[in-house]
Amino acid sequence: MLRVLRKIIKKLIPTSLFKRVEPFGHLIEAIAANVYYGFPSRGMHVIGVTGTNGKTTTSFMIHKMLTDAGYDVALMTTVAYGVRDDITPQIAHMTTASAPLLQKRLRDFKRAGVKWVVLETTSHALAQHRVWGIPYELAVMTNVTHEHLDYHGTFDAYLAAKQQLFVVANKHGMRFGVVNADDPNAQYFIDAVPDSISYGVHTGQLTASKVKLQPSGSAYIATIGGDEYHIHTQIPGEFNVYNSMAAVAVGRKLGLTTEQIERGIAALDGVEGRMTTVDAGQKFSVIVDFAHTPDSFERLLGDVRKTTKGNLVVMFGSAGRRDEAKRAIQGEIAGKYGDIVVLTEEDDRDIDGHEILDQIAAGAEKSGKKRGKDLLLELDRSKAIKLAISKAKNADDTVILLGKGHEKTIERADGEHPWDEVAEVKKCLKSKK
Numbered sequence: 001m002l003r004v005l006r007k008i009i010k011k012l013i014p015t016s017l018f019k020r021v022e023p024f025g026h027l028i029e030a031i032a033a034n035v036y037y038g039f040p041s042r043g044m045h046v047i048g049v050t051g052t053n054g055k056t057t058t059s060f061m062i063h064k065m066l067t068d069a070g071y072d073v074a075l076m077t078t079v080a081y082g083v084r085d086d087i088t089p090q091i092a093h094m095t096t097a098s099a100p101l102l103q104k105r106l107r108d109f110k111r112a113g114v115k116w117v118v119l120e121t122t123s124h125a126l127a128q129h130r131v132w133g134i135p136y137e138l139a140v141m142t143n144v145t146h147e148h149l150d151y152h153g154t155f156d157a158y159l160a161a162k163q164q165l166f167v168v169a170n171k172h173g174m175r176f177g178v179v180n181a182d183d184p185n186a187q188y189f190i191d192a193v194p195d196s197i198s199y200g201v202h203t204g205q206l207t208a209s210k211v212k213l214q215p216s217g218s219a220y221i222a223t224i225g226g227d228e229y230h231i232h233t234q235i236p237g238e239f240n241v242y243n244s245m246a247a248v249a250v251g252r253k254l255g256l257t258t259e260q261i262e263r264g265i266a267a268l269d270g271v272e273g274r275m276t277t278v279d280a281g282q283k284f285s286v287i288v289d290f291a292h293t294p295d296s297f298e299r300l301l302g303d304v305r306k307t308t309k310g311n312l313v314v315m316f317g318s319a320g321r322r323d324e325a326k327r328a329i330q331g332e333i334a335g336k337y338g339d340i341v342v343l344t345e346e347d348d349r350d351i352d353g354h355e356i357l358d359q360i361a362a363g364a365e366k367s368g369k370k371r372g373k374d375l376l377l378e379l380d381r382s383k384a385i386k387l388a389i390s391k392a393k394n395a396d397d398t399v400i401l402l403g404k405g406h407e408k409t410i411e412r413a414d415g416e417h418p419w420d421e422v423a424e425v426k427k428c429l430k431s432k433k
Contacts, residue, residue, distance in 0.1 A: 027129035030099035034133040040107040041134045044114060047250065048121045048131075050165045051142030051180070053296040054243045055120045057235060058142055060271045061247035063118045065264025069256050073116040074109040078290075079272050079406045081105060083112045089272070089408065099130045106134075123161035138253065139166045140178040140246050141189045145295035159185060166192035178249040180242060181205075197224070197249040201241060206249050208241055215285075215307050222248050229258055232266045236275055236307075239299040273405025275300075278422055280429035284310070284392040288421050290405025292319070292346070294329040297402070301337035310396030314338035315388040316403045317346030317381070318356050320411075327356065331363025340391045341369055342376045344384030346403040347411040353379045381410065381419075386428050401425065 034040075049059045056077045063075040067084050076097065080087045097105065109117060125131050144162055166177050166189055177196035179189045181204030190196050199206035199222075208231075211220040218241050222229040233244045244265050251261040270276065278286040285308075291300045305312055314334045318327045334341045341364050343357045357377045361369075369375035378384040385401065392399050401421060404410065410419035 026099065027132055030103075030129055030132035033099040033103040036100075037103040037107040039133060040103060040110045041117070044106070044110060044135075045116045045138075046134055046136045047116065047118045047138045047140065048134075048136040048165045049118065049140040049142070049246075050121045050123070050126070050162050051140075052145045052293055053291075053299070054142035054239060054246075055122075056290075057240060057271050057274050058140060058243040058246045059118045059120045061233075061244055061265055061268055062140075062250050064268040065247055065251050065256070065261060066116060066118070066254075068264040068267050069251075069260040071116050072114050073118060074112075074114040075118050076102070076105060077118075077120040079274075083109060083114055089406070097130075099132070102130065103133075121165055123158055126164040127161040136165065138176050138178070138250065139189075139193070140250065141166070141180060141183070141186075142243065142246060143180050143183045143295065144185045145293060159188065163189060163192055176253055178246050178253070180246070182242070197253065199242075199245040199249050201238070201245075206245060206252075208245060211238070211241060213238055213241075213303065213306070218244075224252065227252075227258070229261055231262060234266070234269050235271065237300060237303045239296070239303070240275070271406075273407070273421070276405075276422060278425045278429070280426050282392075282429050283395040284397040284399065286389070286392075286425055286429070287398065287400045288405060288425060289400065289402055290407075291402045292316075294326050294333060297330050297333040300402075301333060301400070304398060304400055305337045308396065308398040310394045310398070311339040311392070312337060313340045313342065313388050313391045313397065313399040315342040315344060315384055315399070315401045316360075317344045317348070317353075318360055318403075319347040320349035320351030320353075320356060322347075324359065327359040328363030328366070331360040331365075332367045333363075335364035335367030335369040335375070340374050340376070340388075342378060342384050342388040342391075344377075344381045345379050345410070345412070346381075348413070349411050350413045382424055382428075385421075385424050389425070389428050 049055050056079050059077045063073055066073040074083045075081060080089050082088050144159055175194050177193040179186050179196055179198050181198035182200035182202050197206055198204040201208045206222055206224040208220045208222055215236055217234040217236050219232045220241055222231050222245055229248055231244055233240055247265055248261055273290045276288045291297055343360050345353050364375050378387050388399050404421040409416040
């Protein structure tokens with residue numbers, strides 16, 4: 001009911017005014033939900049994870065590490081939520097749940113005996129006060145890059161929203177932060193808390209050496225002071241070295257032993273829709289990932305390009321009613337790394353999908369791609385998957401499908417439709433045999 005009312009109000013008043021008024025509606029909703037559910041997060045230790053990319057995987061790594069160490073810990077992320085190893089897939093297209101749902105789940109967690117909560121926290125949730133009343137004790141920043149400017153307006157406003165996790169947490173007595181030192185905005189977050197651990201492959205208090213990147217995962221030595229952690233993660237990509245380093249820093253702060261940290265991170269065998277390998281007996285590689293920002297494209301495609309000896313086929317789209325400025329940028333990045341680029345729908349909503357594809361294509365053409373040759377446009381995502389897979393001919397080829405990842409619906413002009421990217425890929429691969 002509240003969501004319907006919000007849509008009606010949004011249509012009746014100017015967008016600029018709505019964005020100024022909207023957060024107060026969410027704040028009232030959050031206060032009411034806290035009161036109704038009895039301020040359930042009080043007495044629990046909440047770890048907040050924010051950033052443009054890596055929030056979900058980092059949250060899963062921290063949760064798995066703490067669960068294996070014997071903590072009574074719950075998880076809430078884009079992909080799933082639950083207590084200890086009892087995790088339920090998240091269906092809604094929202095990273096941080098609405099205040100009523102968030103407080104209800106926190107109440108349920110508390111009744112289940114949870115003492116710790118790992119909560120993926122978005123800039124929208126912070127700017128709209130949806131997480132009001134939650135006493136964060138520890139805040140993690142993975143990185144901050146170009147995203148959500150359709151909502152925040154400017155990068156500075158987006159950055160300030162992210163920093164609120166550290167500011168608000170500090171007001172609740174939080175005395176610690178974990179910050180990616182290799183991010184150019186690191187100091188902005190470090191300055192917001194009395195104490196912190198900075199981490200990075202290149203700089204920071206916690207650093208990585210002897211990094212080995214493989215298709216099956218990564219291994220490296222994390223060093224801080226005189227301590228060493230021999231880390232192995234089953235999720236590939238240099239960006240997941242960063243994500244696991246954030247988990248190491250959290251584990252260290254909470255007093256976990258070296259063995260508990262190493263074992264906990266190694267135990268996570270994957271996160272749905274994050275570098276998910278689909279194997280239906282085909283000779284080439286197929287990967288599904290949620291990447292949908294320029295930074296995640298640069299990092300992920302750069303890593304995949306290094307490990308792909310044959311052709312790299314990249315398929316993706318860009319959501320309607322979201323940041324338009326990133327579309328051409330992503331097209332250019334995909335064109336730079338991919339041998340063949342296939343453009344398709346990705347939650348077009350009520351925006352003309354062909355217009356979106358043209359915007360992305362302009363960037364891909366800038367990188368040298370030519371329509372009808374190595375730049376292919378197919379609006380129907382199911383057909384686009386078939387098209388992308390048809391371009392893989394040899395065992396050394398890789399097809400990577402970006403943007404949907406774990407999501408179970410796809411949004412079109414007439415509403416949400418059921419969607420399962422991995423299932424679509426498997427169906428296509430089986431029909432190809």
